[in-house]
Amino acid sequence: MFVAKVVGSVWATRKHPDLKGSKLLLVKPVEPITGAYAGATALAVDGGVGAGVGDTVLVLDEGGSARKVLKIDNAPVRTLICGVLDSVHSGGKDKKYA
C-alpha cells in the first residue's frame, strides 16, 4: 500500500460490467511526511471510503486484495483506494492531513 493524493477524476460510460457504479479517481503518490509528489499518476477505484479530490489516501496496489475489498470476484481492478489519511507519524515528525 502507498500514500497518495487524489488529483482528479475520470468518467467512462462504457466500461467492464464489473466496474459499473464504481468511482474512478486519479491518484498521485506522495511522500507521507513532506507531502511532495513521488511518482506517476494512476487510475484507482474508490473501495467505498468516499474519497474526493484533494484528499490524501491509502492506496492498495494488488489485484487479489482489491477484489476482496470490493467483494466482486471478477472485477478487473488492481489499484484501489482503501482509506483516507488523517495523520502520519514518522521519524519524530507528525503530519496532519485531516
Added chain:
Amino acid sequence: MKLARVCGRVFCSAQEASVEDKKLLLIQPLDWDTGKENGSPLVAADCVGAGSGEKIFFVASREAIVAFQNCYEAGCGTTLPPVDAAIVGIVDGYQVEGL
C-alpha cells in the same frame, strides 16, 4: 490502471485458441498528467468495444485475465485467454485538478 490511446489493430492467422474470438488492439500508453506518450505501444485484448483513436484505460498483468473471467465462466472458450493487458473502459473525459 493506465491511460492509453488505441493506435492500431493486430491480426494473427495462427494463435492460441482461447484468444481467437478476442479483438487485439495496439495501444500507446499516455501520461495522465500531461496526456503525452509514455513508453512503447503494446498489444491489449479488448473487452469494451474500443475503436481506433479512442482514449481508454487498461489493466495489465494478472488482472487482464480476470477481465475475461465472466466470459469464460459463461462458457466461451475452454481456457482463460493468455493476455497480459486488457482494455476495460473507454475514457469519456477526465480532469486533473488537485496538482
